[in-house]
Amino acid sequence: MSVAVKHISKRFGTFPALRDVSLEVQTGELLALLGPSGSGKTTLLRVIAGLEIPDAGQVTFVDEDVTEKSAYERRAGFVFQHYALFQHMNVYENIAFGLRVLPRKARPNAAAITKRVNELLKLIQLEGYEQRMPSQLSGGQRQRVALARSLAIEPRVLLLDEPFGALDAKVRKDLRKWLRHFHDQTHLTSLFVTHDQEEAFELADRVVIFNEGRIQQIGLPSELRENPQNDFVRDFLES
Amino acid sequence: MRRATSDHWLMRCLLIAITGAFILFFLIFPVAVILVEALRNGIGFYFSSLTAHHSQTAIRLTLLVALAVVPLNTIFGVCAAWAVTHFQFRGKALLISLIEIPLWVSPVIGGLVFALIFGQKGWLGPWLTAHNIQILFAYPGIVLATAFVTFPFVARGLIPLMQSQGSAEEEAALTLGANGWQLFWRVSFPKIKWGVLHGMILCNARAMGEFGAVSVVAGSVDDRITMPLQIEQYYLNFSLPQAFALASLLLLLSVITLAIKIALEWRKLAPVITRLH
Amino acid sequence: MNAVSPIVERRYRQTPLETVQKQPQIFRRISRKHILPGFHLTLGFTIFYLSTIVLIPLAALVLKTVTPTADFPSIYHVIGHVVRVAFDLRSLDSYRLSFGLSFVAALLDGFFGFIAAWALIRYSFPGKKIVDAMVDLPFAMPTSVAGLALTQVFSTNGGYIGQVLDEWFGWKIAYTVWGILIALTFIGFPFVVRTLQPVMADLAVEVEEAAACLGANRWQTFCRVIFPAVSPALLTGIMLAFGRAVGEYGSIVFISSMIPYLTEITPQLIIIKLEEFDYVGAAGLGLVMLLMSFFIVASVNLLQHLATRHRRVA
Numbered sequence: 001m002s003v004a005v006k007h008i009s010k011r012f013g014t015f016p017a018l019r020d021v022s023l024e025v026q027t028g029e030l031l032a033l034l035g036p037s038g039s040g041k042t043t044l045l046r047v048i049a050g051l052e053i054p055d056a057g058q059v060t061f062v063d064e065d066v067t068e069k070s071a072y073e074r075r076a077g078f079v080f081q082h083y084a085l086f087q088h089m090n091v092y093e094n095i096a097f098g099l100r101v102l103p104r105k106a107r108p109n110a111a112a113i114t115k116r117v118n119e120l121l122k123l124i125q126l127e128g129y130e131q132r133m134p135s136q137l138s139g140g141q142r143q144r145v146a147l148a149r150s151l152a153i154e155p156r157v158l159l160l161d162e163p164f165g166a167l168d169a170k171v172r173k174d175l176r177k178w179l180r181h182f183h184d185q186t187h188l189t190s191l192f193v194t195h196d197q198e199e200a201f202e203l204a205d206r207v208v209i210f211n212e213g214r215i216q217q218i219g220l221p222s223e224l225r226e227n228p229q230n231d232f233v234r235d236f237l238e239s
Numbered sequence: 240m241r242r243a244t245s246d247h248w249l250m251r252c253l254l255i256a257i258t259g260a261f262i263l264f265f266l267i268f269p270v271a272v273i274l275v276e277a278l279r280n281g282i283g284f285y286f287s288s289l290t291a292h293h294s295q296t297a298i299r300l301t302l303l304v305a306l307a308v309v310p311l312n313t314i315f316g317v318c319a320a321w322a323v324t325h326f327q328f329r330g331k332a333l334l335i336s337l338i339e340i341p342l343w344v345s346p347v348i349g350g351l352v353f354a355l356i357f358g359q360k361g362w363l364g365p366w367l368t369a370h371n372i373q374i375l376f377a378y379p380g381i382v383l384a385t386a387f388v389t390f391p392f393v394a395r396g397l398i399p400l401m402q403s404q405g406s407a408e409e410e411a412a413l414t415l416g417a418n419g420w421q422l423f424w425r426v427s428f429p430k431i432k433w434g435v436l437h438g439m440i441l442c443n444a445r446a447m448g449e450f451g452a453v454s455v456v457a458g459s460v461d462d463r464i465t466m467p468l469q470i471e472q473y474y475l476n477f478s479l480p481q482a483f484a485l486a487s488l489l490l491l492l493s494v495i496t497l498a499i500k501i502a503l504e505w506r507k508l509a510p511v512i513t514r515l516h
Numbered sequence: 517m518n519a520v521s522p523i524v525e526r527r528y529r530q531t532p533l534e535t536v537q538k539q540p541q542i543f544r545r546i547s548r549k550h551i552l553p554g555f556h557l558t559l560g561f562t563i564f565y566l567s568t569i570v571l572i573p574l575a576a577l578v579l580k581t582v583t584p585t586a587d588f589p590s591i592y593h594v595i596g597h598v599v600r601v602a603f604d605l606r607s608l609d610s611y612r613l614s615f616g617l618s619f620v621a622a623l624l625d626g627f628f629g630f631i632a633a634w635a636l637i638r639y640s641f642p643g644k645k646i647v648d649a650m651v652d653l654p655f656a657m658p659t660s661v662a663g664l665a666l667t668q669v670f671s672t673n674g675g676y677i678g679q680v681l682d683e684w685f686g687w688k689i690a691y692t693v694w695g696i697l698i699a700l701t702f703i704g705f706p707f708v709v710r711t712l713q714p715v716m717a718d719l720a721v722e723v724e725e726a727a728a729c730l731g732a733n734r735w736q737t738f739c740r741v742i743f744p745a746v747s748p749a750l751l752t753g754i755m756l757a758f759g760r761a762v763g764e765y766g767s768i769v770f771i772s773s774m775i776p777y778l779t780e781i782t783p784q785l786i787i788i789k790l791e792e793f794d795y796v797g798a799a800g801l802g803l804v805m806l807l808m809s810f811f812i813v814a815s816v817n818l819l820q821h822l823a824t825r826h827r828r829v830a
Contacts, residue, residue, distance in 0.1 A: 051410055051551055071413045071551060078414040084407035088429040098415035101425070153415055246734060251639050258635040258647065261628050264677070265702055266653045269665030272676060276668060315565045318558040325552045328559070340570055343809045345763030347783035351790070351802045352573030355580050360795045362576065386569050409552055419553035448658025450766030455787060467660035467766065474664060474770060483668075486661045493656040500656075501649055 002027040002189040003048060003157050008057030010043055017043040018054070019213040025157075027062075028187040030180075032200035035210030036236070041193045042081075044210075045159050048191070049078045061156055077150030081162040083142045085134040091145050092130035095120055098153035120148040123182070140171040160192035164199065176203055197237065209233055273490050277483040288484035296462045297469035297485070300381070301447050304465060307382045308389055308446045313439055316393025321427075324401040325409065335398065341390045349387040350455025353380060376460050384452040389445045393438030400434040401427075437503045444496040448489055577806065580799035588796060598800035606776055607785060607801060614782040615808065617693065618761035621700035626754040628701075629708025636709070637716040651709050654702050659766025666690075666699050667770045693779060695771040703764050704757025711753035715746050748823030752816055759812040762805070 003025040010018040018040045025031050033041035046052040048059055050071030059067045066074050086094050095117045099108060108116070121127050124144040134142055143163060150158065163179070164172040180203050183190060194200050200207050201221040209216040209224065209232075216236075217229045228234035246254075278285055288294060319338060323331055341349060355361050357374040367374060374380045412426045428435075450467040457464050459472060466485055473482035581598045588594040601607060635641075636648055654662065670678035671690035681687040689695050719742065727737040765783040772779045782805060789798035 049414055051414070053551070071410070072416045072418065074414075075416070076414060078411065080407055080411060082407065084411040086408055086412075086426060097412065097417070097425070101412070101415065101417040101421045149411075149415065246638070251635075254631050254635045255639060255641050257628070258632040261632065261705075262647055262650050265698075265705070266650050268676070269662065269669050269702075270653065270657075272668050273661065273665045311565075315562065318565075319562040321554060322558040322562050326550050326555050326559070328555075334562070334566075337566060337570065340574070343759060343763075343813050345765060345783050345805055345809070347763070347765050347786055348577070348802050348805060351786055351798060352577050354790055355795055355799060356573060356576050358790070358795065360585070360793055383569070387573065390569055406552065413552060422553065444656060444658075448660070450658065450660045450769070451763075451783060454765070454769075455790065467658055470660050470664060471769060482664060486664050489658045489661045493653075493658065493661070497649065497652055497656040501652070 002029070002062055003191070004060045005044070005048065006058045006060075008044065008047055008054045008059070010040075010047060010052060010054045016213050018047070021057075021213070021215055023208065023215065023218070025189060025191060026205075027189055029189060029205045030183045030203060031191045032204035032207045033191060033193045033210060034195070034197065034200040034207050035216075036195060038212075039210040040213040041208075041210045042161055045078075045161055045191060045193050048157070049076045049159050050074045051078070075153060075155050077153065077155030077158045079143075079146045079150055079158070079160040079163055081165050083134075083146040083166075085142055085146055085149070087134055089133075090130065091121075091126065091132050091134075091137070092117055094134070094145055095149045095152050097149065116152060120151055123151075124148045138171075139167045140175055143167065143175065156189070158188050158190040160190065162193050162195070164196075165194075172199075179203060209236065211236070270490065273483055273486050276479065277487040279483075280480050284480060285484050285487075288481040289488065291481065293462070293469055293472070294481065294485055297464060297466045298488070300378070300463070301465040303378065304381050304385055305443055305446045308385045309439055309443050311386060312389055312442050313393045313435060315390070316395075316397050316438055317431075317435065319394045320397035320401045320431075321423075323398055324404075325406050338391050338394050341387055342395075346388050346449060346451030347455055349452035350384045352387070353383050354455055375456050376458055376463060380456040381453050381465065384456045385446050385449050388449050388452045389442045392442040392445065393435065396434050396438035396441070397431060400431060404430055433503055437500060440496050440499050444493055447492060574806070577799055577802050580796060581803050585796065594796055597796050598803070601789070601794070601797035601800045602804055606780070607782070607804075609777045610780050610782040610785045611804070613693070613696070613780065614762055617697055617781075618700055618704075618758050618764075621697055621761050622704055622754045622758035624697075624701045625704040625708045625757040626750060629705055629753060629757075630712060630750060632705075633709045633712035633716055637713055651706050653706075654704075655706050659703075659764065660770070662702060663699060663767030663770030666702060666767065667695070670695055670698060670771070690771055691773040691779070696768055696779065696781070699767040699771050700761040700764060703767065704761050707756040707760060708750070708753035711756060712746060712749050715749035719745055748819055752819050752823070755812055755816045755819065759809065759816075762808060762812070 005021060005023050008018050008021045009016070021040070021044060023044075033044060035041050043052060047054050047057075050066070050069065050073075054067075057067070058065060061074065061076075071078075086097065089097070096113050099113045099116065102108075117130070118127070121129065124147060126141060126144060126148075129137070129141070129145075134145070137145065143166075147160075147163075164175055167175065176199060192203070204221065206218060207221055207224055208218045211232050217224060217233050219227075224233065225237060228237060289298075319334070322328075323335065354375060356363055357367060357380060358364050359368070363374075374383070408426050408430070409422055412422050417425065447465075448467055449465075450471075453465050453468060454471075457468060459468065464472065466489055470482050470485050470489075473479070473485065582591060582594055584590055584594050588597055632651065636644065636651075667690050668674045669676045670681075672678050672682040672688055674690075678689050681689060687694075689698065723741060723745075724737055727741045732740065763783070765781070768781055769784070772781065772784075774780055774784055782801060786798050786801045786805075789795075789801065
């Protein structure tokens with residue numbers, strides 16, 4: 001078991017975003033967090049990344065309790081919904097960033113960094129784009145650069161927040177296939193948030209359905225369809 | 240041309256004429272006058288006015304004051320903007336309003352408050368005299384009073400700028416393993432550097448040109464006054480050409496400041512602040 | 517495997533969901549409150565610097581008006597002196613001058629500023645960009661330079677407008693109240709223009725077109741549709757110009773003859789009190805000006821609040 005959250009609760013002011021959420025993610029699994037807006041799925045993702053501090057509960061990465069650890073100690077790769085690329089850096093510098101900010105002892109030399117960046121560019125099929133600025137890229141290309149950037153630090157888990165939300169339908173479909181293929185190759189434990197059922201069911205090994213800060217049901221896509229555990233899940237999947 | 244919403248051509252001419260006349264007589268004319276009067280007695284006299292002893296000491300002091308005030312206020316502005324943008328805490332709105340206080344009060348108040356503390360009959364007055372430390376009528380006092388008056392400029396520019404940029408890039412850098420300083424220098428500073436410059440030049444222009452607050456803390460002690468006060472001294476001593484010569488230097492400074500400010504705002508590199516300066 | 521003790525875990529499993537929410541912390545206090553670094557450093561320095569440069573000095577001002585000194589042994593003496601100075605005839609005359617003239621200047625700025633903003637937003641004419649840039653001039657110019665220039669322009673033997681007006685009409689401007697008025701108008705002009713411009717630019721053309729379709733002529737459209745929409749911004753601009761003019765000192769020093777009771781503004785009086793070592797009196801006058809400033813700030817905020825409330829309802 002790779003990532004586990006236990007009894008996570010989080011409020012924003014008076015709004016309860018997460019209510020006693022517990023979840024175990026298997027190593028190498030691609031897990032979808034699915035639900036309507038405001039159901040708490042993005043909040044949970046951010047809690048796992050260390051970008052939100054829960055009011056209560058625990059987060060573990062492979063036997064290590066990381067609840068007290070800050071985001072940069074957790075080494076969770078995070079891909080933001082609107083990419084959050086560094087606008088003033090080109091593609092190369094964006095991807096190399098995680099390597100360049102390593103403490104001196106752990107930092108690879110310039111040649112090693114270039115090698116790694118080139119490997120990643122090949123992986124995301126954007127070779128030759130090193131000098132381009134984010135503003136010169138299309139949405140799909142930016143998304144891939146954001147992915148490569150978070151992969152550069154060799155994360156233990158990959159977290160994607162509505163990765164295809166800002167893209168148009170055709171690009172979305174292509175990237176979906178690409179992400180599945182990528183996951184099959186790398187077997188990196190990944191969680192992604194989406195409100196699109198089709199996407200969740202097509203991509204994920206297991207799907208977690210959220211509503212109002214609670215997990216409604218977890219299971220294989222086929223299980224969820226055949227055995228919805230409550231009314232919400234049934235209605236949500238039918239719509 | 241939207242006929243229904245455009246004004247009669249006569250009205251347009253009239254309003255443009257009024258605007259033009261107002262700007263001409265009120266704004267352009269005084270500027271032109273400074274240049275004319277400064278050069279009235281020829282270029283030679285102009286330069287000798289600027290190199291005169293009193294002018295030199297005034298220029299030097301003004302530069303030294305700006306050298307202290309601008310960096311301090313810039314550091315403050317960056318800190319305040321960082322705290323306000325990236326964190327939630329109680330009293331944030333109050334903090335922002337407090338920062339704006341110096342813009343609303345008369346500069347004379349800015350000098351008055353320090354006179355009340357450090358003056359002869361002030362709180363620390365007797366202690367300072369006993370230890371032979373000079374705050375008022377000296378460099379430290381002028382720096383304090385000028386810092387008060389120019390306090391908000393950098394912060395006011397940076398706060399809306401950083402808030403509109405949000406925290407996403409910083410959070411991304413955090414997940415990639417950057418520590419505090421790396422975050423700031425590699426990710427945040429490149430985004431805000433033009434805003435910082437914008438605030439710094441406004442702060443600088445105001446610091447060098449400040450009259451009221453410095454007048455209170457420095458009085459008219461020879462050789463210990465800044466350029467604006469020296470202009471007043473020349474004026475009161477009927478040395479008009481020298482006054483205008485020195486004034487033309489400050490005018491040059493304000494024209495350069497205005498040019499840079501407009502250039503940055505037109506390119507949308509820094510937000511336009513329409514309220515008080 | 518995990519750090520949770522069995523006892524705690526048992527308690528956890530038995531706790532129903534609802535009560536979990538009510539408990540602020542469960543078994544561990546999460547120590548970090550902020551994600552990004554630098555909270556204590558930046559907020560700490562911010563508060564320190566703010567206090568040192570602004571808050572403590574201002575507190576000193578207020579305290580000075582209520583603290584007994586050698587000359588005024590009890591709190592009643594102190595406050596009594598403050599009140600006496602604040603309501604002295606010379607002070608009252610200075611308020612009349614400072615606040616009164618500032619108010620008139622602000623109104624003048626409102627009038628000319630409105631016209632200028634309208635012309636700059638709505639019309640195009642040669643040199644418009646330059647004129648637009650010139651509006652910021654009083655912002656950028658040091659007050660002493662402005663004072664010197666205006667005095668020269670409007671004085672009777674300067675060789676410019678002042679001399680012309682004196683020879684033709686016998687009007688004297690510099691060293692009179694009129695000179696002060698002109699200086700204050702100069703100072704406040706950009707505030708009105710820059711406050712009005714964005715609001716005027718935002719006016720939806722469709723609204724004016726609708727009025728025209730409904731049969732309103734240009735003047736009616738202006739009075740009933742356009743002016744009400746921009747009047748909050750106009751008022752705000754006038755208040756801002758007023759606030760700025762009230763505090764103005766540098767330019768007035770040059771263009772005013774500083775005669776007590778006649779052409780003496782309140783900041784000047786404060787300085788005189790300091791020179792006489794009447795610190796308490798100076799502090800009292802400072803307090804009056806401070807209160808006036810806060811009043812202006814409150815009005816501006818109120819006006820802006822009312823203005824945006826209208827827009828939200830609409």
